Amino acid sequence: MSTTELIFEIGTEELPSHDIDAALEALAFKKGSPIENLFLSNNIKFNKTYAYATPRRLILHMSDIPLCQDIVIEGPPVRIAYDNQGSPTKALEAFLQKNNACLRDITRPGEGPGDPRVSIQKKDVPNAAILINILPKVIGLIHFSKDMRWNEGGAVFSRPVRWLTALFGSRILSFEYAGIKSSNVTRGHRFLGHPLVRVKGPSHYFKALKANHVVWDNNLRKKMILSFLERRRWHINDELLSEVANLVEKPSFIEGSFDKKYLQIPREVLLASMSKHQRIFCLEDRKGALTNRFIGVLNGANKDTRQITRNFENVLEARLKDALFFYKSDTKKPLDEWAAGLSDIVFCKGLGTMRDKTRRIEEIAGFISQRCFPDIKKGDIAKAAPLLKADLLTAMVREFPSLQGIMGMYYAKDSGQEEDICLAISQHYLPRFAADILPSTGLGALFSLADKFDNIACYFCVGKMPKGNWDPYALRRQAIGILSILMNNKISLSLSGVVGFCLSLNTAPGGSDKAKELILGFLKDRFASMLLARGEYRHDLIESVAAGGADDIYKTYLKLDELNSIINESAFEKARVIVERTHNIVKAANINLPGIDERLFSEPQEHEVFNGFNEIKSDFIGLCQRGDFSHATDNIVTALSDSLGDYFDKVMVNVDDKRVRANRLALLSAINRLYVDNIADLSLIVVEGKDSSRKGPAAKPRQDK
Amino acid sequence: MIYFHDIIERLNGFWKRAGAVIALGYDIESGAGTFHPLTFFRSLDTEPWRVGFVQPSRRPADGRFADNPLRMQRYYQYQVLIKPAPGDIQEMYLDSLRHIGINPRQHDIRFVQDDWESPTLGASGLGWEVWFDSLEITQFTYFQQMGGLELKAISCEITYGLERIAMFLQKKTDVFSIQWNKDTTYGDMHYQQEKEGSEYNFEHLNPDMAAGLFDIYEKESGRLSRLGLVLPAYEYMLKASHAFNLLDARGTISVTERASYIARVRELAKACAKLYMEKNEHDRTDI
Numbered sequence: 007m008s009t010t011e012l013i014f015e016i017g018t019e020e021l022p023s024h025d026i027d028a029a030l031e032a033l034a035f036k037k038g039s040p041i042e043n044l045f046l047s048n049n050i051k052f053n054k055t056y057a058y059a060t061p062r063r064l065i066l067h068m069s070d071i072p073l074c075q076d077i078v079i080e081g082p083p084v085r086i087a088y089d090n091q092g093s094p095t096k097a098l099e100a101f102l103q104k105n106n107a108c109l110r111d112i113t114r115p116g117e118g119p120g121d122p123r124v125s126i127q128k129k130d131v132p133n134a135a136i137l138i139n140i141l142p143k144v145i146g147l148i149h150f151s152k153d154m155r156w157n158e159g160g161a162v163f164s165r166p167v168r169w170l171t172a173l174f175g176s177r178i179l180s181f182e183y184a185g186i187k188s189s190n191v192t193r194g195h196r197f198l199g200h201p202l203v204r205v206k207g208p209s210h211y212f213k214a215l216k217a218n219h220v221v222w223d224n225n226l227r228k229k230m231i232l233s234f235l236e237r238r239r240w241h242i243n244d245e246l247l248s249e250v251a252n253l254v255e256k257p258s259f260i261e262g263s264f265d266k267k268y269l270q271i272p273r274e275v276l277l278a279s280m281s282k283h284q285r286i287f288c289l290e291d292r293k294g295a296l297t298n299r300f301i302g303v304l305n306g307a308n309k310d311t312r313q314i315t316r317n318f319e320n321v322l323e324a325r326l327k328d329a330l331f332f333y334k335s336d337t338k339k340p341l342d343e344w345a346a347g348l349s350d351i352v353f354c355k356g357l358g359t360m361r362d363k364t365r366r367i368e369e370i371a372g373f374i375s376q377r378c379f380p381d382i383k384k385g386d387i388a389k390a391a392p393l394l395k396a397d398l399l400t401a402m403v404r405e406f407p408s409l410q411g412i413m414g415m416y417y418a419k420d421s422g423q424e425e426d427i428c429l430a431i432s433q434h435y436l437p438r439f440a441a442d443i444l445p446s447t448g449l450g451a452l453f454s455l456a457d458k459f460d461n462i463a464c465y466f467c468v469g470k471m472p473k474g475n476w477d478p479y480a481l482r483r484q485a486i487g488i489l490s491i492l493m494n495n496k497i498s499l500s501l502s503g504v505v506g507f508c509l510s511l512n513t514a515p516g517g518s519d520k521a522k523e524l525i526l527g528f529l530k531d532r533f534a535s536m537l538l539a540r541g542e543y544r545h546d547l548i549e550s551v552a553a554g555g556a557d558d559i560y561k562t563y564l565k566l567d568e569l570n571s572i573i574n575e576s577a578f579e580k581a582r583v584i585v586e587r588t589h590n591i592v593k594a595a596n597i598n599l600p601g602i603d604e605r606l607f608s609e610p611q612e613h614e615v616f617n618g619f620n621e622i623k624s625d626f627i628g629l630c631q632r633g634d635f636s637h638a639t640d641n642i643v644t645a646l647s648d649s650l651g652d653y654f655d656k657v658m659v660n661v662d663d664k665r666v667r668a669n670r671l672a673l674l675s676a677i678n679r680l681y682v683d684n685i686a687d688l689s690l691i692v693v694e695g696k697d698s699s700r701k702g703p704a705a706k707p708r709q710d711k
Numbered sequence: 712m713i714y715f716h717d718i719i720e721r722l723n724g725f726w727k728r729a730g731a732v733i734a735l736g737y738d739i740e741s742g743a744g745t746f747h748p749l750t751f752f753r754s755l756d757t758e759p760w761r762v763g764f765v766q767p768s769r770r771p772a773d774g775r776f777a778d779n780p781l782r783m784q785r786y787y788q789y790q791v792l793i794k795p796a797p798g799d800i801q802e803m804y805l806d807s808l809r810h811i812g813i814n815p816r817q818h819d820i821r822f823v824q825d826d827w828e829s830p831t832l833g834a835s836g837l838g839w840e841v842w843f844d845s846l847e848i849t850q851f852t853y854f855q856q857m858g859g860l861e862l863k864a865i866s867c868e869i870t871y872g873l874e875r876i877a878m879f880l881q882k883k884t885d886v887f888s889i890q891w892n893k894d895t896t897y898g899d900m901h902y903q904q905e906k907e908g909s910e911y912n913f914e915h916l917n918p919d920m921a922a923g924l925f926d927i928y929e930k931e932s933g934r935l936s937r938l939g940l941v942l943p944a945y946e947y948m949l950k951a952s953h954a955f956n957l958l959d960a961r962g963t964i965s966v967t968e969r970a971s972y973i974a975r976v977r978e979l980a981k982a983c984a985k986l987y988m989e990k991n992e993h994d995r996t997d998i
Contacts, residue, residue: 019801020839022824061822152826154837156796156853156865165837166853168798197816253821284845285823302845304819314819317844320884324781331775350968 010175011208012052012068014141015192016148017169020061023252025150025164026224029064032148033057040147048136049075058222060255062196065222066144067208071137071174074130079105081124084114098124134174141172142183159185169193176207194218195255198306219256219306227251231303234259239290240301246281253285254305260315263299268326271333272416278406279329284322329402336400340421341414345396357464357512360395366511367391370456373507378497379452386449390427393418394434394453411435437487444494451491455504458484462528463508466521471528485532492559501529501557530556537563543570550690554682561633568635569686580647581639581681582688587650588678589689591659592671599672606669611653618645619677630684642681650677713812713880715891718873719765722789725810726763729803731791734764739946740953743768744790744870745829748945751980752987753792754857757864760794765873769953771960774909777902780885781846781875784908784960785901789871796853796867804841804851804869812880819844827852831952831976833859833984836868848875858984859977918963925954929975936982941990948979 021029035042035055045052053070081087087098094109102108107126115122145167153162161167161184170188172179178190192214194200199218205211212222221227228251235247251257268276273296280286280300289299302318304311336344349361357363368391375382397403397414415432426449433450434457436443445451465471465479472481492499505525509518534552538545543566551569556562572578592599607613622645629638659670681688713721723733737747744750744766753760766788774784793800801822805815822839827850829835838852850870854862874897877889887898887905932947955972958964964972 020822020824025824152837154853154855157798158795158864166796166798197820253823286845302819305821306819308817308819310817313817314844317818317846317879320780321844321846323884324779327779328775328782331779 007072007074009053009070009072012066012071012137013171013173013205013208013211014066014144014179015169015171015211016064016145016167017171017193018062018064018163018167019165021059021064021164021252023249026059026061026064026252027248028150029148029164030057030059030224033064033066033144041144044140044143044147048140049077050133050136050140051075059224059252060220060222060227061253062193062255063220063222064148071133073134073175074132075136076127076129077131078113078125078127081105081112081126083121083123085121087124102126134177134179137172137174138179138181141170141179141188142181145183157185161185171205171211173205173207173211195220195306198256221256224251227254227257231257231259235287235301238301239292241277241288241290241296243277243281243287246285246287250285250303254303256306258304258307258311260302260304260311260318261299262302262315262319262322264319264322264326266298268330269296269298271326271329272412274409274412275329275333275402275406276326278409279325280322282406283325284318286318286322332401332405336402336413336417337420341393341396341417341423342421344399344417345392347399348392348395351398354464354468354470356468360398361392363460364391364395366460366508367394367453367456369511370459370504370508371452374455374499374504375452377503378499379448382448382452386426387452389423390430390449390453393423393427394431394457397431437483437490439483440486444491448495451495451497455488455491458488459504459508460511462488462525463505463512463521466525466528467509467512471524481528482532485529486536489529489533489536489559493563496560498558498560501559502526505529526557529559533559533562537566544573544692546690546692547573547686550686550688553687553690554685564633565635565685568633569639572636572639577636577640577643578688580643582691582693584642584646584650585678585681585688586691587654588674589682589687592675592678595660595667595671597668597671599675600668602672602676603669606666608666609657611649611656612670612673614649615646615653615677616673618649619673619680621645623680626680627684635685638685646677712890713877714893715873715877715889715897718811718877718880719789721811722807722871723763725807726761726791729761729793731761731763731793734762736764736766737949739949740769741766741949742770742831742952742956743829744788745832745834745868746949746952747790748942750790750792750868751832751857751945751984752941754794754854754862754866754868755860755984755988756991758794760792760866763789763791766790769956771908771912771956774905774912774960776909777887777905780878783874783886783905784912785904787873789873791869791871792866793869794864794866796865800867801851804849811876813843813876822851823847825850825852830973831955832857832980833977838867843876843879846875846879848872848879858987859981860984860988912957912960913962916957916961918958918961921954921958921961925951925958925972928954929979932979933982936979936986939986939990941983941986944979944986945983948976948983951979952976 032039032041034057051072052068054068056067058065058067081101082097087095089095105126111126113125113127115124145163150164154165155162156166167184167186169191170183170186171190171192172181172188173190179188181188190205192203192205192211194203195218199220203214203218205214215222221230228247231247231251276296277288280288284302287301289297289301291297300322304314308314348364349359351360353360353363368387371387371391372384375387393414397410397417400413400417402413403410411432411434415428418428418431426447429447430449430453433445433447434453436445436450436454445454461479461484462481465481470479491497502522505522509522530552533556534548537543537548547570548566551562551566569578602616604616607616622641626638626641629641657670659667659674661667727733734749741747744764747764747766749762749764753762767785768788769785771784773782775782797803808815819842821842823842825838825840827836827838834854834857836852836854838850840847841849841851848871852868854866854868856862874886874889878884878886881889883889887896887902889897891897891900928947928951932944932951935944935947955976958972959969
C-alpha cells in the first residue's frame with residue numbers, strides 16, 4: 007500500500023522554554039499517551055514519529071502513513087434498524103444516507119450478547135480526510151502549566167497560535183483552528199528568513215526551514231551551543247543550556263567581559279545574576295574560579311556583533327552594580343539584626359512564624375545531637391539556629407530566592423561568625439535537589455535533619471502531605487534528604503523517636519498518633535523507593551527488610567546490604583523457607599495465639615524445635631544487635647532448618663484439639679517473629695517459578711516522584 | 712541623533728496611524744501605565760479600544776541614588792493598549808521599533824517569557840519581556856484578568872521603557888547623559904530629582920505619616936466607592952497604592968504587613984472594577 011509523510015507545524019508567538027518541553031513530551035508518542043491514542047483509535051498507521059520545536063513552532067513529522075484505509079462505521083442496533091417484518095426502518099435509511107451508502111453495503115452482526123449494531127465497511131477511505139479531523143484535536147491535547155486566551159474564539163494555548171502548516175505528502179490538509187486556516191505556508195526565522203514560505207511537501211519543508219535560518223531540532227541547537235561552550239572552560243549549567251536552546255531558532259555566539267572589580271561579589275551571586283537576567287554563561291579559569299568573561303547566545307548570526315557585545319557588557323555592568331548595591335546594603339547591619347524580622351514572616355498558617363520555626367529547629371537539633379552528634383556543643387546550636395533563616399529578609403535573597411542559605415553564609419562571615427556556623431547556615435538546605443551534595447559538616451547535617459523533620463511534621467500536621475503528583479512543599483525530596491544524610495553519615499537514629507519529638511513541639515491540630523503513623527509510613531516508603539531507584543538491590547529484598555521494622559534507617563540499610571551479599575547462599579534460602587512456611591501456616595490460622603506451653607507438646611519434633619529455638623534465641627538477638635545478620639541467619643538455619651523440616655513432615659499442626667493447635671501455632675509464630683522482627687520478612691522474597699500473587703502491590707517497583 | 716523627545720514623538724506618530732487615541736499620562740503618582748484609567752477601566756469591557764501615551768512612573772524601591780544606569784525611582788513608560796489584539800501585533804510592535812530607528816536585524820531581539828502579575832490591581836497576563844541585546848526594553852502582555860475580573864475581551868498591553876531605548880539609540884551607558892534634545896540632557900531634567908527622591912524614599916520618609924496617609928486614602932476610596940463615584944474612588948486607590956510603595960521602599964514594614972497592604976489596595980481596585988462594570992451596563996462612563 008502506498009504511504010506518505012505528514013508534516014504538522016503549529017506556528018506560535020514565542021513559547022516559554024518549559025512549555026516547549028511540555029509540548030515535546032506530549033508529542034513524543036509515548037505508549038498510551040493521549041496523542042498516540044488519538045491516532046491509534048482512528049486507525050492511522052505510521053512507522054516513525056518525530057517531534058521538533060523552536061520558540062515559534064511545534065513540529066510533528068510522521069512517516070509511512072498509508073494514503074487510505076478500510077473503515078467500519080457502526081450504525082443503529084439491529085432491533086432499531088429493521089422492523090418486525092425485517093424491512094429497513096427510517097433510522098437505517100438515515101444512517102445510509104448520511105454515510106452515502108446503500109443497503110447492500112450493510113453488514114448484519116450475528117447473534118451475540120448486548121445490543122449488536124449494523125455496520126458498513128468503507129474501502130479505501132483517504133486518510134487525509136481523517137487527519138483533517140485529528141490534527142485540531144492534537145493541538146487541544148497539548149497541555150501547559152499555564153494557558154492563555156488571545157481572541158474572542160476562546161481557544162487556549164501557551165501563547166497565541168498564529169499559523170498552521172499541515173501537509174500530507176504534497177497535499178494540504180485544510181482545517182480551521184482558533185480562527186486560523188491551515189495551509190502549506192510556514193514562516194522563516196523572525197529576522198533572518200522570509201516572513202512567509204510556501205512549501206511543496208515534507209522534504210521541501212525541511213529544506214525551506216534550513217534556507218530560512220531555522221534549526222528546527224532543539225537537540226541539535228543544544229549540541230551546537232554545547233560544542234561552542236566546550237571549546238572553553240565554561241561554568242557548567244545544564245539547566246541554563248536547555249533553556250537557552252529553547253530561546254533561539256538558530257544559535258550564534260558572542261564573547262564579552264566585565265570589570266574585574268565585580269569579582270569581589272560572591273561567586274553564587276555573579277552566577278545567579280548572569281543566568282537569571284541575561285541567560286549568559288560565565289567562564290572559569292584552570293582552577294575553577296570565575297573569570298570576568300562570559301558567553302552569550304544570540305538568536306541568529308549577525309554580521310557585526312561588536313555593538314551587540316558592547317550592549318551585553320553594559321547591561322551586565324548595570325546588573326552587577328545592582329548586585330553590589332544589594333550586597334553593600336545587606337551588610338550594613340549584622341545578620342543577627344536581620345534575624346529579628348523573622349517573627350514577621352509566617353511560616354505556615356497555623357504553625358507560627360519563621361522565628362517559631364527556628365526555635366523548633368533548635369530544639370529538634372538538640373534532641374538529635376544528644377543521640378547521635380555527641381561532639382556538637384549545645385552553645386553552637388543555640389548560636390546558629392536563630393541565624394539559619396535570617397537571610398530571607400535581605401535584599402539579595404528577595405531578588406534571588408535561590409541564594410537562600412548561601413547569602414546567609416556570606417553575611418554570617420561578614421558579621422564575624424565562626425566558620426562552622428557560617429557553613430551550617432548554607433548547608434542546612436542541602437540536599438536541594440535529587441543529585442545534590444550533602445552537608446559536609448556535622449552541624450550542617452544536624453540542622454539539615456532538624457529543618458527537614460520539622461517541615462515534614464508541620465505539613466503533615468496541617469494535612470498538606472504529598473498526594474499523587476501534588477507535593478508543593480517538596481516533602482518527598484526532603485524525606486530523601488533525611489534518609490541520605492542518615493545513611494551517608496552513618497547515623498543511627500530512631501525515626502519514631504524524632505518524629506514523636508517533632509510532633510510534641512507542634513500545637514497544631516493533628517499532632518497525634520495518627521500523624522506519627524502517617525509520617526513513619528511515608529518515610530519508610532521513601533526509603534524503599536529511594537533504594538529501588540539506585541538499582542543495587544532487588545525490590546523484594548527491600549520490601550522484606552522494610553517490613554521487618556525500619557525505625558533505624560542506617561541499621562536497616564546495613565542489614566539490607568548484608569542480606570544482599572548472602573542472597574544467593576543456601577543459608578539465605580533455608581532461612582527464607584523457615585520464614586515462609588511459618589508465615590503461611592500462622593497467617594492461614596488467623597487466631598489469637600497463647601503463650602507456648604511445653605506441657606502440651608506430644609511429639610518429639612515439637613521438643614526438638616522448641617529446644618533449638620530456646621538455645622539460639624539470645625545469641626541470635628545478640629548477633630542482630632551487633633549488626634551481624636549473616637551469622638544470625640546461619641545460626642537460626644543451623645539450629646532449626648532440619649528440625650523444622652522434620653517437624654512439618656511429621657507433625658500435624660491443625661489438629662482438632664484447639665489448645666494443642668494454638669500451642670503449635672504459637673511456637674511457629676515465635677520462630678517467625680524472631681527472624682522477621684530482628685532481620686526481615688523473607689516471606690516477601692519472590693522465588694522464581696512460584697506464584698507471587700500474594701505479594702500484592704507492595705512488591706511492585708514504585709516510581710519515586 | 713534621535714533625541715529623547717523624538718522617540719516619544721515617533722511612537723505617538725506610529726500609534727496614531729495605527730488608529731490609537733494619543734492621550735496624556737495620568738496626573739497621580741502611579742507605578743506604571745497599567746494604572747492609568749485608560750488602561751485599567753478600558754481593558755474591562757468588550758468595546759474595541761486603542762490608546763497610546765507617556766506615563767511618568769514611580770517605583771520608590773527602584774531608586775539607586777542616581778547611581779545605576781538602569782534603575783530609577785521615577786522614569787517614563789510609553790504605554791499602548793490595543794483591544795482586541797490583532798493577529799500581527801508582534802509585527803506591529805517590531806515595526807514601531809523600526810520606526811524609532813532600531814533595526815532588529817542588527818541586534819538581538821528576543822521575546823522572553825514573562826508571566827505578568829500586578830497583585831495590587833488584581834491583574835494578571837501572559838506575554839514576554841522583549842529583550843534588546845539582553846536588556847528588557849518592553850513588556851508585552853495579553854491581559855487575562857483585571858481588577859479581579861476574568862476578561863471577556865483580551866487586550867494587548869505594550870509598555871516601552873523609554874530611557875533604555877534612548878540609551879541604546881544614543882549609545883549611552885548612563886541614563887542621565889541621554890540627550891533630551893540637542894542642548895538638554897536627561898540628567899539636566901531629572902538628576903537632582905532622582906538623587907533627592909532616593910534619599911527621601913530610603914532615608915527620610917516618615918513611615919508613620921505614610922502609614923497614616925494610606926489609611927486616610929483607603930477610607931476615602933471606600934467611601935467614594937459606596938457613593939458610586941468610580942473614578943474618584945479609583946484616584947484614592949492610586950494614592951493609597953503610592954503610599955504603600957513608599958512604605959515598602961523605606962523597609963519598615965514586615966513581610967506579613969506588606970502582604971496585607973497589597974491585599975487592601977487590591978480590594979479597592981476590585982471594588983472600582985466591579986462598580987465600573989455595573990455602571991457601564993447602563994451608560995458609558997466618560998473618562
